Amino acid sequence: MVGGRISRLSVRDVRFPTSLGGHGSDAMVSADSRVPSDWSFSCLSPVVLSTLSDVMVRFQIAHVCVVWVGTFSLQHTDPDYSVAYVVLETDAEDGLRGHGITFTLGKGTEVVVCAVNALAHHVLNKDLEDIVGDFRGFYRQLTSDGQLRWIGPEKGVVHLATAAILNAVWDLWAKQEGKPLWKLLVDMDARTLLSCIDFRYITDVLTEEEAYEILQRGQVGKKEREEQMLTHGYPAYTTSCAWLGYSDDTLKQLCTEALEGGWTRFKVKVGADLQDDIRRCQLIRNMIGPEKTLMMDANQRWDVPEAVEWMAKLAEFKPLWIEEPTSPDDILGHATISKCHNRVMFKQLLQAKALQFLQIDSCRLGSVNENLSVLLMAKKFEIPVCPHAGGVGLCELVQHLILFDFISVSASLTNRMCEYVDHLHEHFTYPVTIKNASYMPPKEAGYSTEMKEESVKKHQYPDGEIWKKLLTAQGN
Amino acid sequence: MVGGRISRLSVRDVRFPTSLGGHGSDAMVSADSRVPSDWSFSCLSPVVLSTLSDVMVRFQIAHVCVVWVGTFSLQHTDPDYSVAYVVLETDAEDGLRGHGITFTLGKGTEVVVCAVNALAHHVLNKDLEDIVGDFRGFYRQLTSDGQLRWIGPEKGVVHLATAAILNAVWDLWAKQEGKPLWKLLVDMDARTLLSCIDFRYITDVLTEEEAYEILQRGQVGKKEREEQMLTHGYPAYTTSCAWLGYSDDTLKQLCTEALEGGWTRFKVKVGADLQDDIRRCQLIRNMIGPEKTLMMDANQRWDVPEAVEWMAKLAEFKPLWIEEPTSPDDILGHATISKCHNRVMFKQLLQAKALQFLQIDSCRLGSVNENLSVLLMAKKFEIPVCPHAGGVGLCELVQHLILFDFISVSASLTNRMCEYVDHLHEHFTYPVTIKNASYMPPKEAGYSTEMKEESVKKHQYPDGEIWKKLLTAQGN
Numbered sequence: 033m034v035g036g037r038i039s040r041l042s043v044r045d046v047r048f049p050t051s052l053g054g055h056g057s058d059a060m061v062s063a064d065s066r067v068p069s070d071w072s073f074s075c076l077s078p079v080v081l082s083t084l085s086d087v088m089v090r091f092q093i094a095h096v097c098v099v100w101v102g103t104f105s106l107q108h109t110d111p112d113y114s115v116a117y118v119v120l121e122t123d124a125e126d127g128l129r130g131h132g133i134t135f136t137l138g139k140g141t142e143v144v145v146c147a148v149n150a151l152a153h154h155v156l157n158k159d160l161e162d163i164v165g166d167f168r169g170f171y172r173q174l175t176s177d178g179q180l181r182w183i184g185p186e187k188g189v190v191h192l193a194t195a196a197i198l199n200a201v202w203d204l205w206a207k208q209e210g211k212p213l214w215k216l217l218v219d220m221d222a223r224t225l226l227s228c229i230d231f232r233y234i235t236d237v238l239t240e241e242e243a244y245e246i247l248q249r250g251q252v253g254k255k256e257r258e259e260q261m262l263t264h265g266y267p268a269y270t271t272s273c274a275w276l277g278y279s280d281d282t283l284k285q286l287c288t289e290a291l292e293g294g295w296t297r298f299k300v301k302v303g304a305d306l307q308d309d310i311r312r313c314q315l316i317r318n319m320i321g322p323e324k325t326l327m328m329d330a331n332q333r334w335d336v337p338e339a340v341e342w343m344a345k346l347a348e349f350k351p352l353w354i355e356e357p358t359s360p361d362d363i364l365g366h367a368t369i370s371k372c373h374n375r376v377m378f379k380q381l382l383q384a385k386a387l388q389f390l391q392i393d394s395c396r397l398g399s400v401n402e403n404l405s406v407l408l409m410a411k412k413f414e415i416p417v418c419p420h421a422g423g424v425g426l427c428e429l430v431q432h433l434i435l436f437d438f439i440s441v442s443a444s445l446t447n448r449m450c451e452y453v454d455h456l457h458e459h460f461t462y463p464v465t466i467k468n469a470s471y472m473p474p475k476e477a478g479y480s481t482e483m484k485e486e487s488v489k490k491h492q493y494p495d496g497e498i499w500k501k502l503l504t505a506q507g508n
Numbered sequence: 509m510v511g512g513r514i515s516r517l518s519v520r521d522v523r524f525p526t527s528l529g530g531h532g533s534d535a536m537v538s539a540d541s542r543v544p545s546d547w548s549f550s551c552l553s554p555v556v557l558s559t560l561s562d563v564m565v566r567f568q569i570a571h572v573c574v575v576w577v578g579t580f581s582l583q584h585t586d587p588d589y590s591v592a593y594v595v596l597e598t599d600a601e602d603g604l605r606g607h608g609i610t611f612t613l614g615k616g617t618e619v620v621v622c623a624v625n626a627l628a629h630h631v632l633n634k635d636l637e638d639i640v641g642d643f644r645g646f647y648r649q650l651t652s653d654g655q656l657r658w659i660g661p662e663k664g665v666v667h668l669a670t671a672a673i674l675n676a677v678w679d680l681w682a683k684q685e686g687k688p689l690w691k692l693l694v695d696m697d698a699r700t701l702l703s704c705i706d707f708r709y710i711t712d713v714l715t716e717e718e719a720y721e722i723l724q725r726g727q728v729g730k731k732e733r734e735e736q737m738l739t740h741g742y743p744a745y746t747t748s749c750a751w752l753g754y755s756d757d758t759l760k761q762l763c764t765e766a767l768e769g770g771w772t773r774f775k776v777k778v779g780a781d782l783q784d785d786i787r788r789c790q791l792i793r794n795m796i797g798p799e800k801t802l803m804m805d806a807n808q809r810w811d812v813p814e815a816v817e818w819m820a821k822l823a824e825f826k827p828l829w830i831e832e833p834t835s836p837d838d839i840l841g842h843a844t845i846s847k848c849h850n851r852v853m854f855k856q857l858l859q860a861k862a863l864q865f866l867q868i869d870s871c872r873l874g875s876v877n878e879n880l881s882v883l884l885m886a887k888k889f890e891i892p893v894c895p896h897a898g899g900v901g902l903c904e905l906v907q908h909l910i911l912f913d914f915i916s917v918s919a920s921l922t923n924r925m926c927e928y929v930d931h932l933h934e935h936f937t938y939p940v941t942i943k944n945a946s947y948m949p950p951k952e953a954g955y956s957t958e959m960k961e962e963s964v965k966k967h968q969y970p971d972g973e974i975w976k977k978l979l980t981a982q983g984n
Contacts, residue, residue, distance in 0.1 A: 110654045139626060139655035143665060146622040150615060178586045179615035188664025189619060236812040336712040 033209050034161045036124025041156055043148040043196070045141045046483070047114040047493040048424065048456055049502055112138030113424045113456060116145050116193065117488060118200045122160060130204025131482040134196035134395040135423040140189075141493065147193035150180060155197055164205050167228040171401045174198070175230070186374040191398060198399030199429065203479035213400070213479040214432040218258065218439050222247040229405045233376045243408045250440045257439045265470030266434055267445060268452040269297030269325065271422060274316055276301045283312065287319045294469045297325040297449055302354075303333035306345060313349040322350070329355040353389055374398070375405045382413045389447070391420040394429035400479075407437045417442065422453030427464045428480040431471045459487035509685050510637045512600025517632055519624040519672070521617045522959070523590040523969040524900065524932055525978055588614030589900045589932060592621050592669065593964060594676045598636060606680025607958040610672035610871040611899040616665075617969065623669035626656060631673055640681050643704040647877045650674070651706070662850040667874060674875030675905065679955035689876070689955040690911040694734065698723040705881045709852045719884045726916045733915045741946030742910055743921060744928040745773030745801065747898060750792055752777045759788065763795045770945045773801040773925055778830075779809035782821060789825040798826070805831040829865055850874070851881045858889045865923070867896040870905035876955075883913045893918065898929030903940045904956040907947045935963035 114137060120130035136144055154173050155163070163170045174194050175186050184190035206213040217225065222244055231240055273286040290298070300316055302309040317326060328351040334342060339357030346354070374397065378390070390410050397403050410417050419434050421427040427450075434450050442448070450471055457463035461482040465472040474480050490497045590613060596606035612620055630649050631639070639646045650670050651662050660666035682689040693701065698720055707716055749762040766774070776792055778785040793802060804827040810818060815833030822830070850873065854866075866886050873879050886893050895910050897903040903926075910926050918924070926947055933939035937958040941948040950956050966973045 111658075112655065137655040137658040139653065140623070140659040140666070143619060143623045143626055143659060147616070147619045147665070150619055177615065179588065179613040182587075182613040183616040183619060183665050183668060188666060189623070189659050190616070190664060192659060231811075233811060335707075335709060 034164060034205060035159075035208065036122030036126070036128075037157060037159050038120055038155050038163075039123045039157075040119075040121040041148075041152045041197075041200075042119045042121075043145050043152075044117045044488060045114070045145050045493045046117050046424075046488050046491045046496075047112050047138055047141060047499065048459075048491055049498065050113045050455070051110040051138070110138075114138050114141045114493070115424045115483075116141055116148055116196050117483060118148060118196045120155070120200045120204055122204070124208075126208065128204060128207045129482075130200035130202075130207070131478075132196045132198065132200025132203060132399075133425050133429075133481055133483075134192040134199070135426055136192070143189050144192050144196070147180075147189045148196055151177070151190075151193055151197060155201070160201075160204060160208070163201060164228075167401060168230050171198070171228070171230045171398065172232070175398060186376070186398065191374065192396065195395050195397065195399050198401060199395070199479060199481055202400045203481045207478040210477045212432065212474045212476060214435040214439075214473060217400070217404075217432070217436040218254070225404065228401045229408075230401065231405070234379050234405060234409065237379045237382065238405070238409050238412055242412065243405075246408055246411050246441065250443060253443060254439055257443060261435055261439060261473050265467055265472040266431065266438065267297075267449045267470050268466060269299060269327065269418075269449045270295050270452050270454070270469075271299040271301075271329075272452070272454045273298060274300035274312065276304055280312070280315060283315065284319065287316060291320065296469060297327070299327040299329055299451070301331065302328045302346060303330035303342070303357075306342060309342075309346060313346060313351075317349045325352050326350065327352050327355070330357045332356050355391075375402050375409070378406050379409060382409055382415065388415070390415045390417050391451075392417055392430065392433060393420045394426055394433060395423075400433065403433050407433070407441050411441050416444070416447040418448060419450045421451040422455065424456050425460060425481065425483070427452055427457070427471075428460050428462070428474075431464060431474065432479060434471075435473055459483050459491075510640060510681065511635075511684070512598030512602070512604075513633060513635050514596055514631050514639075515599045515633075516595075516597040517624075517628045517673075517676075518595045518597075519621050519628075520593045520964060521590070521621050521969045522593050522900075522964050522967045522972075523588050523614055523617060523975065524935075524967055525974065526589045526931070527586040527614070586614075590614050590617045590969070591900045591959075592617055592624055592672050593959060594624060594672045596631070596676045596680055598680070600684075602684065604680060604683045605958075606676040606678075606683070607954070608672045608674065608676025608679060608875075609901050609905075609957055609959070610668040610675070611902055612668070619665050620668050620672070623665045624672055627653070627666075627669055627673060631677070636677075636680060636684070639677060640704075643877060644706050647674070647704070647706045647874065648708070651874060662852070662874065667850065668872065671871050671873065671875050674877060675871070675955060675957055678876045679957045683954040686953045688908065688950045688952060690908040690915075690949060693876070693880075693908070693912040694730070694915050701880065704877045705884075706877065707881070710855050710881060710885065713855045713858065714881070714885050714888055718888065719881075722884055722887050722917065726919060729919060730915055733919060737911055737915060737949050741943055741948040742907065742914065743773075743925045743946050744942060745775060745803065745894075745925045746771050746928050746930070746945075747775040747777075747805075748928070748930045749774060750776035750788065752780055756788070756791060759791065760795065763792060767796065772945060773803070775803040775805055775927070777807065778804045778822060779806035779818070779833075782818060785818075785822060789822060789827075793825045801828050802826065803828050803831070806833045808832050831867075851878050851885070854882050855885060858885055858891065864891070866891045866893050867927075868893055868906065868909060869896045870902055870909060871899075876909065879909050883909070883917050887917050892920075892923040894924060895926045897927040898931065900932050901936060901957065901959070903928055903933070903947075904936050904938070904950075907940060907950065908955060910947075911949055935959050935967075 113135070115133040115135055118132040120132070122128070134144060151174060154170075154177065174197065175181070175184070175191075180190060202213060206216045209216050211219070225247065226240055226243055229243070231238070270290055273290050274283055278286070287298070298316060298320060300313060302313070313326075313328070320326065326349060328346060330339070330342070334357045336357075343354055343357065390406070392403050392406055394403065397406065407417060417434065417437055419430040421430050430450065438445065438448075452466060452471070460480065461484055462474060462476045462478070462480045464480070465474070491499070493499050494503060589611070591609040591611055594608040596608070598604070610620060627650060630646075630653065650673065651657070651660070651667075656666060678689060682692045685692050687695070701723065702716055702719055705719070707714070746766055749766050750759055754762070763774070774792060774796060776789060778789070789802075789804070796802065802825060804822060806815070806818070810833045812833075819830055819833065866882070868879050868882055870879065873882065883893060893910065893913055895906040897906050906926065914921065914924075928942060928947070936956065937960055938950060938952045938954070938956045940956070941950070967975070969975050970979055
């Protein structure tokens with residue numbers, strides 16, 4: 033079914049001026065803020081790995097969550113939700129295109145666009161059949177380019193660019209097969225699926241043979257689980273109610289609406305001001321009652337000692353998890369919460385038993401390929417996967433991955449749910465469908481990555497209509 | 509002494525066509541190579557942390573080295589040594605300029621240039637006095653820009669760009685003070701020096717007060733150590749003899765010359781082909797004799813199980829260390845060798861006792877500011893620092909940091925040496941001076957980052973004379 037040679041790659045800088053409404057605001061210090069002068073803390077035991085765990089237990093925080101890549105956690109008070117938007121064209125007669133995005137926060141999107149262009153020669157003039165026929169090799173090409181690897185590797189700008197390109201390749205492949213991406217993965221034979229994964233640097237934790245056995249075991253009951261998903265969908269939680277920038281009134285109103293809409297799981301942003309956090313957590317816990325699920329996200333705001341102090345104070349509101357109290361690179365610094373950028377970081381979090389939940393991201397990891405390796409490692413360690421979503425299009429993409437995970441890998445919904453944020457779906461050709469607080473499996477062919485051309489044109493930076501107006505207004 | 513407002517920032521893409529000569533070649537698979545089909549290994553204990561250590565002991569490898577950021581280890585067979593070259597101008601009458609570089613491998617330099625431009629607004633129109641007067645705050649501004657942080661944070665392209673800008677700021681500051689950078693640091697009072705460091709995310713291992721005490725202890729004998737450096741210089745080792753791309757004859761010739769030049773410490777690149785490595789290591793060990801120091805660098809070529817197997821075979825040549833057997837992100841995967849991108853990664857390597865040596869890099873870490881925090885942490889854990897150098901200008905820059913380290917922090921030369929590679933120094937206004945295999949302290953004001961304008965013009969990509977010729981030739 034797969035055919036055509038990639039004849040064109042275009043990439044555009046598309047930004048939504050979300051900073052105007054306070055959506056997506058969280059606790060990270062704004063660039064223009066000063067560093068607090070009292071920014072140092074008494075030092076706890078260097079083996080904080082156990083310290084934070086102890087605090088969890090002491091204050092009855094049931095779980096600590098490791099956010100696996102992505103989330104809003106790198107945000108500040110002024111994000112403009114954006115994407116680098118890649119479109120692949122082929123010389124095939126079907127006229128199908130591959131659409132790929134990676135999510136960014138406004139400024140810097142042009143840097144990712146520049147990196148996509150730097151990587152473009154790896155995909156141009158290649159036959160799609162050759163790419164997906166040796167997808168591991170192609171992945172390695174993109175991530176191990178002799179000269180470009182230096183400015184990564186497999187992290188930051190270059191990895192975001194890799195994700196955008198590969199997301200477009202997967203979209204194109206699924207479209208050519210006439211299937212939504214999740215279904216393409218579910219129907220794919222195990223050996224082909226594994227041939228998409230680069231096992232380099234993770235064979236000490238997961239070999240290809242082990243992964244094969246996991247997929248074989250996942251065959252049992254697969255058809256029933258697919259039916260279950262088509263009928264009931266995949267459970268979701270909402271982050272839309274409680275951004276830091278919202279007033280208490282807005283928070284109350286959104287929370288009321290969410291409860292009426294059947295939502296039972298809520299996430300609140302914390303970390304900027306302790307007294308403020310206590311008031312807001314109290315407010316939301318009172319509204320949702322003691323039984324419903326509450327999660328917290330500190331977006332890397334704290335040092336380790338500060339995290340311990342703060343979390344102790346918020347424990348009374350019974351959070352299921354607290355995401356990202358500190359640096360995304362700190363694996364040992366907390367048996368807790370980290371944000372990672374590739375499978376190697378994730379592997380260590382599993383090895384260090386540093387996580388109780390795992391969040392995948394569809395645009396920060398190296399597309400479907402790298403997410404597959406993470407899903408399989410999570411299964412080996414029996415860690416529930418609760419994907420990160422929101423931003424621009426992250427809900428659209430990650431639903432495919434979590435559906436595949438349930439149907440073919442984890443076979444479990446225990447302690448599992450997928451983040452949902454009710455923003456910007458209207459710009460997508462095939463937006464997500466939520467029913468009874470669940471993601472309903474998409475039926476259209478592809479990876480749901482395609483955006484409405486009109487939206488793209490309007491929001492292109494800096495020449496789209498929206499930005500021309502805003503920048504002109506700013507100039508006056 | 510400090511004055512002037514930053515009135516202009518220019519950044520240029522400067523590339524040297526080193527790929528034509530095989531300089532800098534190492535074991536990383538080239539982008540155009542295929543992934544070996546037998547790329548999987550039997551799985552060792554998941555707790556490889558101890559496994560690799562055991563192997564070291566068993567095979568009498570004295571030490572395992574953690575490369576701290578940088579090195580040639582991300583290279584392949586085709587690096588074009590390059591820099592993003594930043595020049596800062598002020599409105600002060602002294603006419604002094606700040607020059608800053610970050611090192612890259614050719615392709616992708618334009619992405620770093622793009623990121624420098626994205627960060628430029630943080631430095632433009634600022635008074636130098638305000639910048640260095642609250643250098644911690646300024647560092648935090650650059651690394652925590654509300655929107656740009658997403659595409660890092662503190663890693664990859666954005667961090668390289670941050671380094672280039674901050675290196676230029678330090679050069680300017682030192683020039684205004686009329687001192688070489690190492691002397692500026694050595695003479696700086698402890699509180700001012702510490703106010704340059706962002707302690708965020710490392711306070712669980714090093715507080716500002718602990719750092720202060722380290723610096724106070726470093727006062728003892730400082731003057732004598734400065735004299736010692738001015739007379740004898742800082743010990744160096746050479747990597748110029750044994751790149752993977754060199755023939756045995758070239759290797760022999762360069763090694764003979766190096767021995768005649770008084771060199772006693774040598775590093776060899778390994779990891780592409782075991783039999784080839786054995787032959788080359790045998791050759792070089794025979795030439796230098798059993799007493800001189802030999803180090804090896806595998807440049808991330810291996811998975812953990814493969815590293816164990818390979819290192820066992822090379823142990824007979826008595827390497828002092830083997831750099832980077834596997835992924836730069838893998839802290840737990842080997843109690844061994846990793847390449848990191850910021851102080852948070854480094855902190856964990858110290859906590860995990862995963863290193864016996866430490867290599868700093870002047871262009872991958874966030875300039876002098878972040879290197880200071882790493883030097884202080886290394887002192888706390890009593891880990892010898894052996895800087896990475898080579899590339900373009902890395903020798904010129906890092907000599908300042910290691911001189912400061914010896915004079916004011918470590919006060920020791922035991923097991924310490926600084927890498928030296930004899931390439932591309934001729935393009936710098938103030939190139940390094942090597943005497944008796946030692947770095948002689950630079951005397952000119954600044955950070956030795958200034959390049960000859962003629963070299964820059966000639967090598968600008970793609971419009972400089974050199975590249976115009978090469979690209980035209982390629983076109984034909």
